[in-house]
Amino acid sequence: MGKVNLYQVMDQNRSFVDRVIEESGQDIRQCYQCAKCSGGCPGSVAMDYPPNQIIRMLMLGMKEEVLNSKTIWVCMGCSTCTTRCIRDIDVARVMDTLRQEAIKAGYVGKADYVISFNESFLWTVKSFGRLFEPGMAMKNNLKTGNYMKDMQFGLPLMLKGKASMFPHRIKGRKEMKNIFDQTIREGK
Incomplete structure (x- = not known):
């Protein structure tokens, strides 16, 4: 990572940190850095920074490092970190917000496969009303x-x-498609 002037970084990226806090609804400034979130994380072995370090880097305004990290894409959203947090911070929600911010800002180099998998999964649900694994x-x-x-x-x-080689189609596929279309219209 090299040398970092924390005062300069914090001032430059304060609006980013505030946006993550607002979007996620989580006040990361309450984090004690006890690392319980990282200790229980089943994906931490594949991460470049454990969850508590991502939170700390975020608190320090290290936008580039956080959005370029592999950690936000490895996070499975299992909420083990959230359950273990003694400050009731929903770390999984923060990670989800960081993924959304990374996509908006174009930091998706480490996420191509994750995004592709997500799009394929959603396509099968939209098309058949449920997951069709072979199709996905x-x-x-x-x-x-x-x-x-x-x-x-x-x-x-x-x-x-x-x-099965063929998908099982549920009743109400039209309603499912409407849910997807409404979500896209509302930009969620």
Whole structure:
């Protein structure tokens, strides 16, 4: 990371920190840095900074480092950190807000696969009213260029009846589509 002039960084990025606090509804300034969130995080082994360090970096206004971190994309949103927080900070909600901020600001280099997976998942729910795993996997593999990824699992799962080649469509797909369309119109 190198040397950082904290006073300069805090002044430059105060509006960003305030926006994250407002958008997430979480006052990160209440964090004691006890690291209970990081100690319980099942994804911390794959993160470049544990959750408590992301919160601290955010408190210090280190916008570039936070939005460029792998941590915000590795976070699974399982809320283990939130449950463990002694200050009742919803760390998972902060991570979600940081992902949204990273997308708005164009910091998605480390997130291409995460965004592709999310879009593929939502496409299947919008199209069929529920998750259709083989369809989601195929769409995601096409989007990421990993055409044969996980191919060896498909046939055995289908032969055992664990996956279907065709989606099960629910009643009320039109209502589901309307929910998606309304969400897009409202910009959420």
